Amino acid sequence: MLQIVPSIFAADFTRLGEQIRCVEDAGVTQIHVDIMDGHFVPNFTMGTPITESIRRVTNVQLDHHLMIEDPDTYAPIFIKAGADCISVHYEVCRNLDRTLHMIQDEGAKAGVVINPATPISLLENVLDIVDFVLVMSVNPGYGGQQFIPNALNKVRHLARTRVERKLDFAIEIDGGVGPENIADIARAGVDWAVAGSSVFHAADPARAVREMRQAAEEALSVKV
Template identity: 45%
Template sequence: MSSKLIAPSILAADFGNLQRDVKMVNQSDADWFHIDVMDGHFVPNISYGMPVIKAIKQHATKPLDVHLMIEKPERYIEEFKNVGADIITVHYESTVHLHRTLSQIENAGCKAGVVLNLTTPVSVLEDILPKCYMVLLMSINPGFGGQKFEEMTYNRIKKLRKMIDDQGLDTLIEIDGGVTNKNAKALIDAGADVLVSGSYIFRSEDQLQTIKDLKALVNS
């Protein structure tokens, strides 16, 4: 079994001490930086854009997993690549020509993935799965950090895992929203490969230990 991955969500970091928090993730057992980009249209919040991602990349020693919660993400793929994105995921609901957008991401030299909102059936990805390095399933309604995990996620993971296995693919399943030590192992057991965790990590007293424990838990 390949190692399961932890991706701290920088949305929950202290933006007054961003370099410090990036350094903490570098030193931790985490695998990726998860970068949430919100435009105030596709989701009811605005987070950060290219300058902040560029600043993170200057100090990061681990891959940047950039999650675009924006309308018509195809307009900005090259820009996100240029500021340091290694993985770019776009919402199924945000782009009319999904295949073309994923090709854009690949052509830019990044790994391409698709995100599904809570109530979008996983079955919509059946034909596009071979083009996906990763599928991110939202386990909350996107737009704000610190929300409560939605239990329906487990069944969605199982359905998606079966689709991936039936097609003989290596597509990763990532989960974003409300991930803590209380549900992390169950998410992995259901079929997840990558867990995004924000508030749970950055609000803990010992962030390095919290990440270490989470990483050990999902690989136990």
């Protein structure tokens, strides 16, 4: 079953606790937290104080996407602050397998992220290690971008590989996710769909979550 994972990057930080509780009421079990360092991506976002604050107001799973150049140093710090899942970019990890094992040893789920221009074939040797794979459907760094359709081809490849190799990693997608493409995303094989602007910029974020979840469920129930 596909999960809608709201990204707080798009939330109103003056009302962050309220907005998190709002999507929790819609049945959300996971929140996406974008960490940017201003180097790997041009934008700069939040540090561990935000993670600690979020952890105090919710028990849902906190999914941290590290868009940073030094994930080995900062992953344990965010885990200590309350992160349950840590994803790191293939593009910055010199020893990816070691980084993934380190995250797991620290007690979190470990994921690998690939940018739109990165071939999915480069992940073949770590798919038996990861807990999840995050496919970027926009170039990372800013919210509100247009969805890149080729991301779904990567998702389909991962879904086939997961079956063929009898693996159990989750497939996550992030960028441009909304009601107009959630059905295609669900049918491609995504487990976690990160949605920022389409949730928190909606008049009613809880309703936006419910409607996207329903659209995904309906898409999966239709036999082709």
